[in-house]
Amino acid sequence: MAKTRLQRFVELKFVAIAVTAGTLCGAVVYAQAPQAPLAQAPSSQAPSVKAATPRTADGKPELSGIWVPTGPRVAVSKFDEAGSGETVFAAREGNFENFENDNALRRLGDRNKPLYKPEFWSKVRDNDANGNQLDPEFKCRPYGVPRLGAPSQIVQTKDQVVLLYAGGFAGQNTFRVVPTDGRAHNPARVAQETWKGDPVGRWDGDTLVIDTIGFTDESWLHKSGYFHSFKLHVIERLTRDANTLRWEATVEDPDVLMEPWKMNPLVRVLDTSPDAFVPEDLPCDERDGEHLVTKTRSG
Amino acid sequence: MKRTTFVAAAAALLFALVPARAHHAVQAQFDVSKVIEKRGVLVKIDWINPHTYMHFEVNEDGVAKHYAIESVGILGLRRVGIDSKSSFKVGETFTFSINPSRDGSATGLLITLIFPDGRRFDLKSADPAAAAP
Numbered sequence: 289m290a291k292t293r294l295q296r297f298v299e300l301k302f303v304a305i306a307v308t309a310g311t312l313c314g315a316v317v318y319a320q321a322p323q324a325p326l327a328q329a330p331s332s333q334a335p336s337v338k339a340a341t342p343r344t345a346d347g348k349p350e351l352s353g354i355w356v357p358t359g360p361r362v363a364v365s366k367f368d369e370a371g372s373g374e375t376v377f378a379a380r381e382g383n384f385e386n387f388e389n390d391n392a393l394r395r396l397g398d399r400n401k402p403l404y405k406p407e408f409w410s411k412v413r414d415n416d417a418n419g420n421q422l423d424p425e426f427k428c429r430p431y432g433v434p435r436l437g438a439p440s441q442i443v444q445t446k447d448q449v450v451l452l453y454a455g456g457f458a459g460q461n462t463f464r465v466v467p468t469d470g471r472a473h474n475p476a477r478v479a480q481e482t483w484k485g486d487p488v489g490r491w492d493g494d495t496l497v498i499d500t501i502g503f504t505d506e507s508w509l510h511k512s513g514y515f516h517s518f519k520l521h522v523i524e525r526l527t528r529d530a531n532t533l534r535w536e537a538t539v540e541d542p543d544v545l546m547e548p549w550k551m552n553p554l555v556r557v558l559d560t561s562p563d564a565f566v567p568e569d570l571p572c573d574e575r576d577g578e579h580l581v582t583k584t585r586s587g
Numbered sequence: 588m589k590r591t592t593f594v595a596a597a598a599a600l601l602f603a604l605v606p607a608r609a610h611h612a613v614q615a616q617f618d619v620s621k622v623i624e625k626r627g628v629l630v631k632i633d634w635i636n637p638h639t640y641m642h643f644e645v646n647e648d649g650v651a652k653h654y655a656i657e658s659v660g661i662l663g664l665r666r667v668g669i670d671s672k673s674s675f676k677v678g679e680t681f682t683f684s685i686n687p688s689r690d691g692s693a694t695g696l697l698i699t700l701i702f703p704d705g706r707r708f709d710l711k712s713a714d715p716a717a718a719a720p
Contacts, residue, residue, distance in 0.1 A: 384613070384619045388614055420612075570635050570636040572637060579689075580616050581616065582612075584612040584614055
């Protein structure tokens with residue numbers, strides 16, 4: 289019975305976009321949103337001899353550095369008349385509305401969705417439909433974890449890893465200090481229920497695993513209205529392979545989710561420029577809400 | 588080769604157009620099918636996220652009307668070569684074109700900005716394909 293209802297939910301979510309998605313012919317837009325998946329590792333020209341992953345004095349992979357998105361930041365593909373499917377230009381019909389609409393469809397068409405308990409399906413749909421007003425990001429609230437995605441810079445020491453974030457208007461140059469000395473969660477910090485929670489790190493082979501609890505219930509996991517409860521538990525995995533960093537996150541929330549949700553992974557590459565730096569984000573002051581005349585959202 | 592240039596231009600244009608993240612759909616606020624041109628005196632710059640704002644006093648039939656013009660985010664401005672708030676001088680006269688608001692307010696989305704010295708910056712094209720070479 290439950291399965292039937294779940295299937296109906298999935299159908300409701302996808303039947304409309306499936307039709308439209310067919311007409312998009314696999315349109316792909318790489319937005320810079322942290323939750324946007326990067327389909328593949330950056331380099332299509334793999335070197336013949338793979339670079340070794342640098343290591344620290346104690347043998348751990350060296351995660352320190354500035355890590356930047358890769359691949360085309362914005363590129364839309366569509367099939368041309370010859371059906372080649374190559375990237376030709378950035379919006380159906382060269383039309384700006386379609387550019388936004390395609391971004392939205394791509395976001396909604398992502399089949400990797402958290403599976404909420406049935407009593408929360410309507411809330412998720414309402415959040416998404418009214419996201420222009422309800423999304424914390426719209427009001428310049430922080431993203432929180434895990435919506436921050438992959439860090440912009442990592443500073444690694446023997447007993448702790450510092451993660452620095454920038455690049456979004458709600459990201460606002462935030463930081464996380466993750467102890468890796470084997471300590472357990474700090475009950476006092478967990479009780480504070482913050483946007484970034486209380487993180488602890490450990491090494492699983494060559495992967496840094498960050499376990500975070502102690503969250504507020506005000507942040508969203510994703511732009512599509514994916515809310516969560518105070519019971520949010522996020523497990524992130526950071527893995528360096530040569531000059532590539534892979535970020536993965538699994539979300540657990542027994543109060544609202546039926547099963548853990550594995551988010552789309554993100555891939556970052558090391559910025560080796562000596563001039564590389566994490567830019568300062570401007571203060572965020574939302575002024576558009578009163579002027580919006582439709583609920584249209586983009587990607 | 589031509590296609591490569593075309594794609595690069597279209598991608599660069601849209602990268603400039605889209606802020607670090609899509610704050611909201613532009614079409615929910617502005618009429619992207621219309622472009623109007625104005626000329627006015629710059630009275631204030633708001634160097635903020637999620638969008639920078641340029642405020643102009645425009646003389647309309649002898650009456651000074653205040654326009655709050657929304658621009659792309661800081662990344663988009665820097666990409667076209669406008670690096671900082673001090674690139675602008677309050678009190679100077681600019682020519683600008685905008686997608687007008689849909690709610691009738693004296694707001695708009697900046698498309699083209701022409702500085703007093705003639706420097707022209709294209710911040711947004713209503714038709715990405717049309718801007719390709």
